[in-house]
Amino acid sequence: MSRRSRTTDFAPVGTIGGMHARTRYAASDDATQPIAVVRDERPEPFPPVPAHRRRRRRRRRAVLVVLMAVLILIGGGLVGASLYLRSVESGVKRVNAFGAVPEVSRPAKADVAKDAANFLVLGSDTRDPANTSGSRSDTIMLMHVSRDRSSAQVVSIPRDTWLHVPKGNNGNGDADAKINAAFAWGGIPLTVQTVESFTGVRIDHVVIVDFAGFKEIIDALGGVEINVEEGFTSTHSLNADSIRVFRKGPQVMDGAAALDYSRERYAFKDGDFARIRHQQEMIKAVLDKAASGGTLSNPVRLNAFLRATANAVTVDSTLNITDVATDLRHLRSENLSFYTSPSKGTGMVGDQSVVLADPEKAKALFDAVRRDSPADIAAAAGK
Numbered sequence: 001m002s003r004r005s006r007t008t009d010f011a012p013v014g015t016i017g018g019m020h021a022r023t024r025y026a027a028s029d030d031a032t033q034p035i036a037v038v039r040d041e042r043p044e045p046f047p048p049v050p051a052h053r054r055r056r057r058r059r060r061r062a063v064l065v066v067l068m069a070v071l072i073l074i075g076g077g078l079v080g081a082s083l084y085l086r087s088v089e090s091g092v093k094r095v096n097a098f099g100a101v102p103e104v105s106r107p108a109k110a111d112v113a114k115d116a117a118n119f120l121v122l123g124s125d126t127r128d129p130a131n132t133s134g135s136r137s138d139t140i141m142l143m144h145v146s147r148d149r150s151s152a153q154v155v156s157i158p159r160d161t162w163l164h165v166p167k168g169n170n171g172n173g174d175a176d177a178k179i180n181a182a183f184a185w186g187g188i189p190l191t192v193q194t195v196e197s198f199t200g201v202r203i204d205h206v207v208i209v210d211f212a213g214f215k216e217i218i219d220a221l222g223g224v225e226i227n228v229e230e231g232f233t234s235t236h237s238l239n240a241d242s243i244r245v246f247r248k249g250p251q252v253m254d255g256a257a258a259l260d261y262s263r264e265r266y267a268f269k270d271g272d273f274a275r276i277r278h279q280q281e282m283i284k285a286v287l288d289k290a291a292s293g294g295t296l297s298n299p300v301r302l303n304a305f306l307r308a309t310a311n312a313v314t315v316d317s318t319l320n321i322t323d324v325a326t327d328l329r330h331l332r333s334e335n336l337s338f339y340t341s342p343s344k345g346t347g348m349v350g351d352q353s354v355v356l357a358d359p360e361k362a363k364a365l366f367d368a369v370r371r372d373s374p375a376d377i378a379a380a381a382g383k
Helices: 051-073 083-090 181-199 211-220 255-263 272-290 299-312 321-328 359-370 374-380
Strands: 007-016 019-026 034-040 093-095 117-124 137-145 152-156 162-165 175-178 205-210 224-228 232-234 244-246 249-253 313-316 336-340 343-349 352-357
Touching (some): 117 211, 137 181, 152 374, 181 359, 205 211, 211 255, 211 299, 249 255, 272 336, 299 313, 359 374
Parallel strands (some): 093 313, 117 205, 152 336
Antiparallel strands (some): 205 313
């Protein structure tokens, strides 16, 4: 039976705002995981929690929300010392992302950037990171966090970028192809190897996001507000008739609409480039909504968001979420800059429509990433 199918008893877990806080448990195979926190109007038998301790808890919870929003789509950080926060982290799946990557082929970090961090963020249509039977990654982002942790730069690499996929540990690859073929041929390790070969940037951590889980995350937040730059009709929608119309201007999108918005490319002349802009826009919207007072002050919504996030994300086995969160607790959407890997536009290779990388401009951009120079990254990207 699914976690949402029915619920059983409530167990007290402490106090919220002077009332009992009780956690609702699912009647499922894992009945120890809470799915909601609710208020109990019974009088509180314990002394009120001092104001300074309540403020500390709110700050800790705010950091957690910021991490989960960022970690989902662009990598990020969470502080979790309590059993509750640890239970959220324990729900995040882990994968060995680097074990099958030949060390001899990996780029070294520049001395000046040894304390900087590089995250590879992948969006996949599969929940099984080990699945290499035809599954491809539709979203590929390289997020660089500066060594002083004051900013982060996110570079989207179009999934149709034509390049050389190195030979993987499983014998696949060693061929020219679209970059997302690496995921199909060798899963996460070959994708890491391919991105490192293309960019010259050493990847420290990997975050994989499940698209189906992304929908649930948006719903847990109560929707996000997006300013649609150009009205369009999606013909590959989650709606029963596969049609969804987006009007121009600001609007609140639920999970299904947000997923359709982030996936659509056929409705635009610039195809995947439009989709990249929408994905970046969605990242900012999720981060801003997750860090808003409406989420932080609503225990039910907060808990649903955290659980949905944990269910949708897979991270590499070396990522210490608590340590990363401590480092990144001050990051907000205004500290993030978004770019796209330079290209010469689209073209044809045989019967395939591909994105043609601009080697000279791409080298300048990724060299700036290697040197941990946000100003040079912006200059190389033309922003």
